[in-house]
Every structure is written in structure tokens, then in C-alpha cells.
Amino acid sequence: MYKEEAPVYQPVSLDRDYLAGKAVDRYSTVHARTWQNFSPHRWADIREEFRDAVGSFQESLATGNPAFLIDYSYRAMARQAARHFPEGFTASCLKVLAGVLAEELPSDYRENSARFIRKALAALKAAPEEPAGPGSGETPMSPAARAFLDALRAGDQHRADNIIENELESGTTVYGIYSTIFQPVLVETGRLWQENEIGIDREHYVSAAILRLMGRLDNRFVPPVQEKRQKKSVVTACVGEELHEIGIRMVADYFRMDGWDVHYIGANTPASSVIDAVKEQKAGILALSVTLPSRLSELRYLIRSLRADPATAKTKIIVGGYPFLLIPDLWKQVGADAGVQHAEEAVATARRLVAGTRSARASGA
Numbered sequence: 001m002y003k004e005e006a007p008v009y010q011p012v013s014l015d016r017d018y019l020a021g022k023a024v025d026r027y028s029t030v031h032a033r034t035w036q037n038f039s040p041h042r043w044a045d046i047r048e049e050f051r052d053a054v055g056s057f058q059e060s061l062a063t064g065n066p067a068f069l070i071d072y073s074y075r076a077m078a079r080q081a082a083r084h085f086p087e088g089f090t091a092s093c094l095k096v097l098a099g100v101l102a103e104e105l106p107s108d109y110r111e112n113s114a115r116f117i118r119k120a121l122a123a124l125k126a127a128p129e130e131p132a133g134p135g136s137g138e139t140p141m142s143p144a145a146r147a148f149l150d151a152l153r154a155g156d157q158h159r160a161d162n163i164i165e166n167e168l169e170s171g172t173t174v175y176g177i178y179s180t181i182f183q184p185v186l187v188e189t190g191r192l193w194q195e196n197e198i199g200i201d202r203e204h205y206v207s208a209a210i211l212r213l214m215g216r217l218d219n220r221f222v223p224p225v226q227e228k229r230q231k232k233s234v235v236t237a238c239v240g241e242e243l244h245e246i247g248i249r250m251v252a253d254y255f256r257m258d259g260w261d262v263h264y265i266g267a268n269t270p271a272s273s274v275i276d277a278v279k280e281q282k283a284g285i286l287a288l289s290v291t292l293p294s295r296l297s298e299l300r301y302l303i304r305s306l307r308a309d310p311a312t313a314k315t316k317i318i319v320g321g322y323p324f325l326l327i328p329d330l331w332k333q334v335g336a337d338a339g340v341q342h343a344e345e346a347v348a349t350a351r352r353l354v355a356g357t358r359s360a361r362a363s364g365a
Contacts, residue, residue, distance in 0.1 A: 009333040011297040012061045012109075020050035022100045023093070030096060034086060045083075046093075049076060053097055057116065059293035059323075061109060063333060066116040067326040068293045073120040074127065075194050082196035091124050139188035145181045149188060152206045153198065164213055174220045175257060178250055179344055182210050186246060207246060214249060221257055232354060234285040235277045237265035240298035247321060248289035250343040255287075258347045271302040278312045285350045288336075290321040296334065303335040316353040318346055 024047050028035040038046070056072035077090040098117040105113055141149070144167055151160040167177060185206065193203040236252040238245055245267035252264040263281045265274065278286055286306070290299050299319065306312045319331050320340040331339025338349045 008335075009296060009300050009330075010062055010064075011300065012058050014054055014058045014061075014105075016051045016054045016058075019054045019097075019100060019104060020047050022104065023050040023054075023097050026100055027093065027096045031092060049080075049093065050097065052076070053093065055294055057097075057101070057113070059296060060116050061112055062296065063327060063330065064112070065327055066119045068323070069116050069120045070123045071326055073124055077124060077127065078195045091121055094121055094124075139184050139191060141184045141188060142180055145184050148181055149185045149206070152185075152209050153202060155205070157209055160209060161213070168220065174217050175254070175344070177217065178214075178253070182214070182246075182250070183343065186210065211246060211249070214246075214253065221253070232285065232350075233261045233263065233281045233283045234287060234350065235263045235265065235274070235281055235283040236287045236289075237269050237274050237277070238267045238289050239295050239302060240271065241268055242289065242291060242295050242298075243267050244289070244291035244321075247291070247343055248287065251287050251289070251320070251346045254344055254347050255350070260285075260347075260350075271298070271305055274302060275306060275309065275312060278306065278315055279309075283315055284354055285316050285318060287318045287320070287346055287350070290319065290323055293323045296323060296330075300334045307335065316350070318349055318353070320346065 024043070027046065027050075035043075053069070053072055053076070056068045060066050060069045073090055073094065076093075080089050094117050098114065101113040101117075102110060144163060148160055148163045151157075151163060164177060164181070167181070168174075172180075189198070189203055189206045192198045193200060234252075234255050236248050236255070238248055249264065249266065252262050255262045261281075263277055263283065265277055274286070274288075277283070288299060288302070290296060303317055306315060306317065316338075317336040318338050318340060319334065319336040320343070324330050324339045325341050327333075328339065328341065331337075337353055340346050340349055
């Protein structure tokens with residue numbers, strides 16, 4: 001993990017199209033022979049790569065941490081190798097981008113710009129010897145998870161359903177299905193897409209199949225006996241226009257299995273609606289999910305809005321998602337009460353936060 005703390009997340013807004021255009025122009029000049037061997041379609045791919053690099057760099061600036069740029073660099077290298085780009089292409093692009101940023105960025109950004117790109121280049125150089133981060137390498141999976149993924153990659157939904165049914169009949173709980181099959185399969189599917197081994201259509205197919213099965217497993221939950229119900233309310237939601245909802249759906253289901261009253265909002269929910277839900281449900285806990293670093297500014301805005309409203313100021317906020325794997329202390333920067341790296345950690349974290357609130361009330365704090 002990359003651990004360089006910054007006190008508060010400070011949103012940064014760069015003109016990705018402009019900077020990507022400048023980087024493409026410079027690359028076509030500095031590496032003219034290589035550029036001339038590319039097709040117009042590949043030129044468009046390279047422009048998009050520079051846009052993505054600028055976006056990752058932007059969020060690294062906002063956090064004061066190179067993790068997002070380094071993560072992008074690893075993924076870009078794997079993706080470009082799969083698409084048969086020239087060896088060393090990712091590093092050459094980063095060097096070109098470094099020159100553009102040195103000329104185009106305000107002076108207060110330039111120092112971190114040069115430092116972050118040096119770290120990304122060093123990470124790429126070390127990549128053959130060192131793991132590439134949370135999403136790198138083939139995902140460890142049980143035989144059942146591997147068989148489930150193989151069935152979905154083949155488009156055989158019936159076989160995939162039977163694998164899950166057989167696991168349930170053999171005594172695996174819904175919790176176990178989520179944690180040992182669905183979660184690793186989703187991680188591996190993301191890796192396969194990033195490395196161009198499957199298309200976006202197949203990635204969407206796998207996600208849709210898992211969401212459908214999660215809906216079918218609702219009646220398999222074992223509700224706690226009444227005496228053990230938490231008697232607490234939790235709201236679960238994605239942030240802003242975030243569309244990746246499986247993770248937060250799993251979090252909601254874990255809370256339901258633990259006996260909480262769950263108000264699941266899901267994907268693409270405006271900040272005002274999340275705040276309204278917290279008020280209406282009198283929720284003690286709000287669990288929020290972010291998959292893309294580009295959503296962090298929306299997350300920070302939502303949390304600040306919640307803290308500014310007396311009706312929601314004391315609600316405990318738990319955040320999770322891919323950015324929090326890369327920077328474990330990022331939850332502090334965005335103003336949350338806790339961060340989790342895996343969906344199944346959310347319930348234990350919420351219990352701890354609620355217990356802390358009770359202790360504070362008992363002591364008169």
C-alpha cells in the first residue's frame with residue numbers, strides 16, 4: 001500500500017481534454033517514428049489513455065498521495081501490453097505527461113507533479129519484482145468460485161445458478177456465498193476486463209448475473225431472533241452518479257443478516273436525497289460506496305453537507321470502495337468516521353461506532 005497522508009481531501013479540477021491534447025501533440029513529436037506506425041484508431045486510444053492519466057493524477061493531487069497515479073500506471077501497463085503497444089510505452093507516456101504538466105500547471109502543483117510521476121515511473125520499473133497493488137495478479141479463488149466464473153464467461157447462467165444452489169445445499173451460508181464466491185469473482189472479472197481478456201459486455205453480464213442471484217437469495221437470509229435484533233437503522237448508498245452498486249448492495253445485505261433496519265438506496269442518488277433518507281430513517285449509520293476516485297469530490301461534498309445539518313451532524317459515516325483499498329486512511333481525509341476495505345467489515349465497524357456513541361452518552365460527553 002502507498003501511505004502518504006494529507007490532512008484533508010482538497011478537490012482539484014484539471015482540464016483533462018486540454019492536457020491530454022497537449023500530451024498527444026508532444027508524444028507525436030518526441031516519438032515521431034513510433035507515432036507514425038500507429039493507426040488513427042490507436043491515436044484515439046492514446047488520447048484516452050492520457051485523459052485517464054490526468055484524471056488519476058488529479059485525484060492524487062487532491063489527496064496529496066501518488067497512489068491513484070501509481071495504480072493507473074500499473075493498470076495501463078497491463079492493458080497496453082495486452083493490446084500490443086510497444087514495450088515501455090506507459091513509461092514513455094508518463095515522461096511526456098511530466099513535461100506537459102511542468103509547463104501547464106500552476107506553480108503550487110508542480111512540485112507534487114514531478115514527485116508523483118517519479119514515483120509512478122519507479123513503481124513501473126519495479127513491477128516485475130513487486131506486486132502491482134490491490135487489483136494485480138490473478139485473484140485467489142475457491143474451486144466453486146472458479147467454476148462459477150467459468151460458467152458465466154461461457155454465458156451459461158443455468159450452470160452458474162446450479163453451482164450456487166449446490167453450495168447452499170452443502171451448507172454454505174448466504175454470507176459465505178457472498179464472501180467466497182461473489183466477491184472474488186467480481187474482483188477477477190474486473191482484472192480480466194482491465195487486461196483486455198474479456199470485453200465490457202462480458203463484465204456487465206457477470207455483474208448482472210450476480211445482482212440477479214443476490215435478489216433470489218433474499219429469502220435465504222436467516223433473520224436474528226427478536227431479542228438479538230440491533231434495533232438500529234442504517235442507510236446505504238452509492239455517491240453521486242456512481243453506478244457500481246453491487247458492493248453497497250452486499251453491505252446492505254450484511255446489515256440485514258445482522259438484524260439492522262436497512263434503507264437501501266443504491267446507485268446514482270443525489271446528495272440531497274441521501275440526506276433526506278438519513279433524516280427520515282433517523283439513521284445512526286450511513287454507509288457510502290465509491291468505486292472511482294473521480295467520485296471523491298462528490299463524497300467530500302456530501303459528508304460536509306451532512307455535518308453542516310444539525311439533523312444529520314451526529315450520524316456516523318462509514319465509507320468504502322476501491323479508493324480506500326489504495327489509501328487506507330483516506331476516510332479521514334474525506335471526513336468520515338471510519339473506512340472499510342471489504343464489505344463484510346462494515347457491520348463490525350458500525351457496531352463499534354454505535355457502541356462508542358453509547359459510551360459517550362453514558363459518560364455525559
